[in-house]
Amino acid sequence: MTSESHWLAVAVATPAHSGIGTPLTYRSAQALAPGTLVRVPLGTREVLGVVWSELPEPEPNLAKSAREIAGTLGDLPPLDEQWRALMSFAARYYQRALGEIALAALPPQLRNLNATQMARRLKRKSASKGHQNPEEAIARKELSNEQANALLQIEEKSGPFLLFGTTGSGKTEVYMRAAERVMTRDAHSQVLVLVPEINLTPQLEARFIERFGADAVVSMHSGLTPAQRLAGWLAAHTGQARIVLGTRMGVLASMPHLALIVVDEEHDPSYKQQEGARYSARDLAIYRGRLLNAKVILGSATPSLESWEGSRPTEEGGPGRYLRLAMPLRIGASGSGSGMPRVRRVDMGRQPRGTLIAPPLLNAIEERVGRGEQALLLLNRRGYAPVLHCADCGWKSECPYCSAYRVFHKIDRTLRCHHCGFTERVPRACPSCGNVDIGTIGRGTEQLEEHLAQLLEPLARPDGTPVRVARIDADSTRGKGSLETQLAQVHAGEVDVLVGTQMIAKGHDFRRVTLVAAINPDAALFSSDFRAPERLFSLLLQAAGRAGRDASVAAASEMWVQTHHPSHPLYEALKAHDYPSFAESQLLERAQAGLPPFAHLALLRADARSQEAAQAFLKEAAQTAQSALAEDGHLSSSLVETTWYPPVPMAVQRVANIERAQMLIESQSRSALQRVLAACQPLLHQLRSAPEHRGIVRWAVDVDPLAV
Ligand code: ADP
Numbered sequence: 001m002t003s004e005s006h007w008l009a010v011a012v013a014t015p016a017h018s019g020i021g022t023p024l025t026y027r028s029a030q031a032l033a034p035g036t037l038v039r040v041p042l043g044t045r046e047v048l049g050v051v052w053s054e055l056p057e058p059e060p061n062l063a064k065s066a067r068e069i070a071g072t073l074g075d076l077p078p079l080d081e082q083w084r085a086l087m088s089f090a091a092r093y094y095q096r097a098l099g100e101i102a103l104a105a106l107p108p109q110l111r112n113l114n115a116t117q118m119a120r121r122l123k124r125k126s127a128s129k130g131h132q133n134p135e136e137a138i139a140r141k142e143l144s145n146e147q148a149n150a151l152l153q154i155e156e157k158s159g160p161f162l163l164f165g166t167t168g169s170g171k172t173e174v175y176m177r178a179a180e181r182v183m184t185r186d187a188h189s190q191v192l193v194l195v196p197e198i199n200l201t202p203q204l205e206a207r208f209i210e211r212f213g214a215d216a217v218v219s220m221h222s223g224l225t226p227a228q229r230l231a232g233w234l235a236a237h238t239g240q241a242r243i244v245l246g247t248r249m250g251v252l253a254s255m256p257h258l259a260l261i262v263v264d265e266e267h268d269p270s271y272k273q274q275e276g277a278r279y280s281a282r283d284l285a286i287y288r289g290r291l292l293n294a295k296v297i298l299g300s301a302t303p304s305l306e307s308w309e310g311s312r313p314t315e316e317g318g319p320g321r322y323l324r325l326a327m328p329l330r331i332g333a334s335g336s337g338s339g340m341p342r343v344r345r346v347d348m349g350r351q352p353r354g355t356l357i358a359p360p361l362l363n364a365i366e367e368r369v370g371r372g373e374q375a376l377l378l379l380n381r382r383g384y385a386p387v388l389h390c391a392d393c394g395w396k397s398e399c400p401y402c403s404a405y406r407v408f409h410k411i412d413r414t415l416r417c418h419h420c421g422f423t424e425r426v427p428r429a430c431p432s433c434g435n436v437d438i439g440t441i442g443r444g445t446e447q448l449e450e451h452l453a454q455l456l457e458p459l460a461r462p463d464g465t466p467v468r469v470a471r472i473d474a475d476s477t478r479g480k481g482s483l484e485t486q487l488a489q490v491h492a493g494e495v496d497v498l499v500g501t502q503m504i505a506k507g508h509d510f511r512r513v514t515l516v517a518a519i520n521p522d523a524a525l526f527s528s529d530f531r532a533p534e535r536l537f538s539l540l541l542q543a544a545g546r547a548g549r550d551a552s553v554a555a556a557s558e559m560w561v562q563t564h565h566p567s568h569p570l571y572e573a574l575k576a577h578d579y580p581s582f583a584e585s586q587l588l589e590r591a592q593a594g595l596p597p598f599a600h601l602a603l604l605r606a607d608a609r610s611q612e613a614a615q616a617f618l619k620e621a622a623q624t625a626q627s628a629l630a631e632d633g634h635l636s637s638s639l640v641e642t643t644w645y646p647p648v649p650m651a652v653q654r655v656a657n658i659e660r661a662q663m664l665i666e667s668q669s670r671s672a673l674q675r676v677l678a679a680c681q682p683l684l685h686q687l688r689s690a691p692e693h694r695g696i697v698r699w700a701v702d703v704d705p706l707a708v
């Protein structure tokens, strides 16, 4: 070993169960700056790594065992300090290994590039260079007063901003103008725009490309090929892409000149990753903005209660943590109304039992379709019926591997488990007693589509042709590109009545939809999930926003709700399009129940072969952690600020023959909870390797979980 050796801490993707949370030590003949991308040996493989820091010469044993880095990735600029700080924070906050988060943020194909390829790639890129001056591309629209005011505030204040704007109030226009200002002020600055699901909002992408040019805009989402993902990442990392449009993973992108972050539909649950490192892209966006001194705009017509509370003005009338900017009016709204559709409730208690579509709703649909308008019907269950059942012996279509029923899909006559995927042909007779007359319980989108087609069959469109009913849900859109095709058909007016799950409620700009109906939304009112009402309200208001996007028909458009609880406060608030009063009543309940945003939560989850084993692990984890922490002077004060609940089975307790349990830890203090969780990590790894917990398949911590 020569005295020339440099010692480097390199972040690599270590398996989560290894318990290795920190970068590994490697040797290098040359000094490498932190952030340099390298290839390093790990076990028998060669993997991608990021140099995290230079280390002092380690003690001889470690020095001897440390391996040599295999090479660097050519001319690629190092990942900057702020990006590394973001990764460190995310790893710490969400209780994951640094290498896991950092490497998950990089396109896997980077590893396969050698220096020459990389140099060629970058050269080719910069030869097609020369950005379109954003200003040239802009077709000037006169801003509404609300838009102009919002932009002024964004210009003058530092934020973060909560842009609370009705659907159709012109939020996207505000994002684009804010982006344009940031980009014209500085020839390098970059803009990150996060959206919940990119394939559901192709129009947004089109609008950005139209305005800023295809060269300036790259997309980042899981639907890209590895090569596309690599190209997009490189463009962002080298500053060639000025705008990154991405789903939650976009928040981890390397953007050295990032100056503005937009989180559109900030309330959307898809911003929270639900496996591995369970980060919230919205929350990381706020952190990243602070780190970079970049502006952050959270936009929504129905903000998350966290963001709404965070933007509550102070008692003295000053701004809260976020500056709230309101745009209550739809573009083109005239007179006193906000231009939002009228909400009509149908009391299903007054309809014959088992009614799927109440006669007044059916009449309204017929009327619309007869005029050549479109209707959109929402039902949040796919398949034909959620359960198949034998009235003679009580048999139900349970999944043998999950604590759930298999759903009846009539189209291909299958019973399918929506949790583990187990699929079988529908039995001809009851598997338990042989009764040939087995029936269904409940209704799904397939049945709604079939039923509606029958009801509307006698009817004709204005040109005499038959009425066309279509369905969009996860089943109808399995093939690549099929969602886009089906959406295009709706846009082209080839569909009169569209049936679907929440998929169709989001973002789409269906110009000719004048009626939206929620067929059976009540379940969320009484769900054990404390966020269910918030989600329902936002879904319904968003769905209502689909109706009458075209100002010429907005006044006459309607949102129908079929309910057994027509005077429920949630529907009252919906009728008034009054998000603030809904939010206030929900926040009151949350405060009384000690739930977020008034408390901070973390879930400790364990999967095992038996429910007893899963719960026993969690129980022992709690005992071990509590007694260890109680003895530590520093940590004991944090410990007393946390409340630990007993382990319980998860809502769907068994999936694919794995039993799942969880344990809630709660605290008024985010930092106390953080300290306690961090101290638990090594104890949990230790516990997991004890022989009596061999039955544990995996365990994980979920910080700020969506559902408890
Ligand atoms: P949101 O994102 O709030 O739903 P959009 O930005 O999509 O609203 O705006 C709704 C529609 O109004 C779009 O078709 C958009 O092009 C149009 N629009 C936005 N701002 C203006 C404006 N100032 N003048 C005219 N049309 C506008």
Ligand code: ZN
Binding pocket: 390, 391, 392, 393, 394, 395, 430, 431, 432, 433, 434, 435
């Ligand atoms: Zn039977």
Ligand code: ZN
Binding pocket: 399, 400, 401, 402, 417, 418, 419, 420, 421, 422, 655, 656
């Ligand atoms: Zn199953």
